Amino acid sequence: xxxxxxxxxxxxxxxxxxxxxxxxxxxxxxxxxxxxxxxxxxxxxxxxxxxxxxxxxxxxxxxxxxxxxxxxxxxxxxxxxxxxxxxxxxxxxxxxxxxxxxxxxxxxxxxxxxxxxxxxxxxxxxxxxxxxxxxxxxxxxxxxxxxxxxxxxxxxxxxxxxxxxxxxxxxxxxxxxxxxxxxxxxxxxxxxxxxxxxxxxxxxxxxxxxxxxxxxxxxxxxxxx
Amino acid sequence: xxxxxxxxxxxxxxxxxxxxxxxxxxxxxxxxxxxxxxxxxxxxxxxxxxxxxxxxxxxxxxxxxxxxxxxxxxxxxxxxxxxxxxxxxxxxxxxxxxxxxxxxxxxxxxxxxxxxxxxxxxxxxxxxxxxxxxxxxxxxxxxxxxxxxxxxxxxxxxxxxxxxxxxxxxxxxxxxxxxxxxxxxxxxxxxxxxxxxxxxxxxxxxxxxxxxxxxxxxxxxxxxxxxxxxxxxxxxxxxxxxxxxxxxxxxxxxxxxxxxxxxxxxxxxxxxxxxxxxxxxxxxxxxxxxxxxxxxxxxxxxxxxxxxxxxxxxxxxxxxxxxxxxxxxxxxxxxxxxxxxxxxxxxxxxxxxxxxxxxxxxxxxxxxxxxxxxxxxxxxxxxxxxxxx
Numbered sequence: 001x002x003x004x005x006x007x008x009x010x011x012x013x014x015x016x017x018x019x020x021x022x023x024x025x026x027x028x029x030x031x032x033x034x035x036x037x038x039x040x041x042x043x044x045x046x047x048x049x050x051x052x053x054x055x056x057x058x059x060x061x062x063x064x065x066x067x068x069x070x071x072x073x074x075x076x077x078x079x080x081x082x083x084x085x086x087x088x089x090x091x092x093x094x095x096x097x098x099x100x101x102x103x104x105x106x107x108x109x110x111x112x113x114x115x116x117x118x119x120x121x122x123x124x125x126x127x128x129x130x131x132x133x134x135x136x137x138x139x140x141x142x143x144x145x146x147x148x149x150x151x152x153x154x155x156x157x158x159x160x161x162x163x164x165x166x167x168x169x170x171x172x173x174x175x176x177x178x179x180x181x182x183x184x185x186x187x188x189x190x191x192x193x194x195x196x197x198x199x200x201x202x203x204x205x206x207x208x209x210x211x212x213x214x215x216x217x218x219x220x221x222x223x224x225x
Numbered sequence: 226x227x228x229x230x231x232x233x234x235x236x237x238x239x240x241x242x243x244x245x246x247x248x249x250x251x252x253x254x255x256x257x258x259x260x261x262x263x264x265x266x267x268x269x270x271x272x273x274x275x276x277x278x279x280x281x282x283x284x285x286x287x288x289x290x291x292x293x294x295x296x297x298x299x300x301x302x303x304x305x306x307x308x309x310x311x312x313x314x315x316x317x318x319x320x321x322x323x324x325x326x327x328x329x330x331x332x333x334x335x336x337x338x339x340x341x342x343x344x345x346x347x348x349x350x351x352x353x354x355x356x357x358x359x360x361x362x363x364x365x366x367x368x369x370x371x372x373x374x375x376x377x378x379x380x381x382x383x384x385x386x387x388x389x390x391x392x393x394x395x396x397x398x399x400x401x402x403x404x405x406x407x408x409x410x411x412x413x414x415x416x417x418x419x420x421x422x423x424x425x426x427x428x429x430x431x432x433x434x435x436x437x438x439x440x441x442x443x444x445x446x447x448x449x450x451x452x453x454x455x456x457x458x459x460x461x462x463x464x465x466x467x468x469x470x471x472x473x474x475x476x477x478x479x480x481x482x483x484x485x486x487x488x489x490x491x492x493x494x495x496x497x498x499x500x501x502x503x504x505x506x507x508x509x510x511x512x513x514x515x516x517x518x519x520x521x522x523x524x525x526x527x528x529x530x531x532x533x534x535x536x537x538x539x540x541x542x543x544x545x546x547x548x549x550x551x552x553x554x555x556x557x558x559x560x561x562x563x564x565x566x567x568x569x570x571x572x573x574x575x576x577x578x579x580x581x582x583x584x585x586x587x588x589x590x591x592x593x594x595x596x597x598x599x600x601x602x603x604x605x606x607x608x609x610x611x612x613x614x
Contacts, residue, residue: 004267004271004374004612006374007270007374007375007376007377007378007590007612008357008360008374008375008376008377008378008590009353009357009377009378009379009380009381010381012353012354012357012358012380013380013420014244014245014354014413014416015416015419015420016412016415016416016419068444069444073434073443073444075434092444092445107434107443107444107445212433212435212463212464212465212468213430213431213433213453213455213459213460213463213464213465214401214430214431214455214463215459215463215464216456216459216462216463217401217403217404217430217455217459222347222404222406222407222529222530222603223345223400223401223404223407223454223455223456223459223529224345224346224347224406224407224410224454224529225342225345225346225347225529225530225603
């Protein structure tokens with residue numbers, strides 16, 4: 001019998017089990033709803049939760065820090081105001097920083113009109129690591145898949161009951177509705193809400209297309225072959 | 226080369242979904258199909274498919290400098306003069322990551338090149354990862370002997386290639402956001418890059434921006450390097466085509482791949498290597514009105530997933546696939562009938578195509594696609610394979 005060199009990989013592994021965009025798990029009727037609270041300001045939160053003033057501030061600060069990262073970006077203030085209304089847009093700070101050491105314009109983004117956080121009484125004592133896909137995404141055995149710790153920080157750790165506080169926006173044509181940075185409508189007024197899991201974690205970058213690539217794709221199912 | 230039925234692994238769909246393979250079923254029809262597998266002999270892999278793949282790859286690359294040096298050939302391939310220098314600047318300094326060539330092979334006669342998918346090849350996850358797991362499982366289940374192997378070093382070679390390419394970091398990976406299949410392919414390549422030690426980031430292609438002639442991501446960070454699962458011929462025709470000329474972004478696949486993804490490469494190969502045993506006679510079509518003769522296939526210069534392909538077999542039977550391509554012209558290639566097998570579970574005949582991967586400059590494995598039609602489409606089923614004597 002002739003000896004042959006092995007023709008297949010010695011091992012295969014996946015280091016990143018989470019989807020690249022965080023949108024793989026689409027909402028469906030069985031999608032669990034997570035209780036959350038919407039506030040239009042820190043003041044409103046503190047008025048309603050006199051025992052939790054510090055938590056209100058922390059939640060707000062986390063949402064505000066996320067705001068420039070996740071808000072949809074526009075190349076002109078006119079485009080931004082067309083979606084979010086007059087005087088409702090501001091310059092993206094990361095953009096300004098980048099523009100300061102080179103020439104060029106800025107990006108614009110809508111102002112934060114509120115934020116969404118976990119309900120205070122519903123918070124576990126210890127943050128449990130987890131993922132959106134509670135059933136799947138587990139290594140089947142310890143040989144085939146590489147260490148999960150290689151996953152990027154931005155996708156891990158968002159257990160259902162410990163949602164990350166996130167900024168909310170209001171569009172020009174539907175000014176009563178609070179929307180996430182990814183344009184999921186979550187509430188029509190402040191207060192308790194149930195949100196689908198796909199609204200729980202905003203994705204960096206908005207749904208606004210600023211690209212000059214991608215137009216031809218509309219005519220084909222897949223750009224690959 | 227044989228087609229053999231085999232019991233499917235229980236729970237494979239749940240497992241597929243847990244690893245992001247959510248396009249295992251497309252439009253209610255199976256795409257990943259493990260109700261059967263193909264068995265190749267060692268001789269078929271080592272003496273036929275592997276050397277033919279590497280030789281065809283070398284021949285294709287040998288055409289790149291010829292084309293770049295000829296205004297007539299660049300024009301014939303439909304490359305606008307405004308981008309000739311841009312393509313030329315990437316050759317040979319920016320080597321390829323990967324490509325896949327589709328072969329007409331029945332296990333008995335010499336493999337023939339049907340076409341090159343050298344710009345945006347897909348099915349990389351199911352080839353490199355999922356069929357590998359399938360083989361390990363079926364050996365473990367006792368349904369296949371432990372001596373069975375697979376022509377599939379795709380993942381290992383992709384990781385090696387990402388290490389060797391010296392790419393800027395963070396290295397971006399992009400695809401059209403709406404296509405979950407494209408995203409799955411990109412996610413897997415990004416995973417290989419991470420395992421090669423690269424810092425990576427995904428960007429939906431539509432959110433790529435530009436400022437001052439440089440590509441930037443949505444928060445304005447310069448995109449110094451980017452894998453794009455998006456055809457060069459689209460990029461060279463869209464709004465940002467002019468930005469390419471001023472940008473310093475290192476693209477994978479590199480710009481010169483625009484030449485090899487064009488079906489015009491097939492007649493050019495035939496001109497340079499006439500009567501080569503792995504080539505089919507191919508010609509540029511000079512008059513579209515001329516009827517297709519028996520035993521010939523007509524393909525648009527730009528076409529993916531079998532779209533707009535028309536063929537007339539040796540008996541004069543005509544077969545055509547619709548699609549959006551064709552305005553740029555056509556080539557004609559001699560018909561090579563795909564081998565026909567019998568699918569017992571569906572009680573119907575199937576035609577099978579061998580996709581052969583090249584990573585860097587090495588043959589890296591195969592992907593089997595079968596269809597009830599002689600024209601292999603995006604929806605054609607993917608079946609695993611083994612090597613066993």
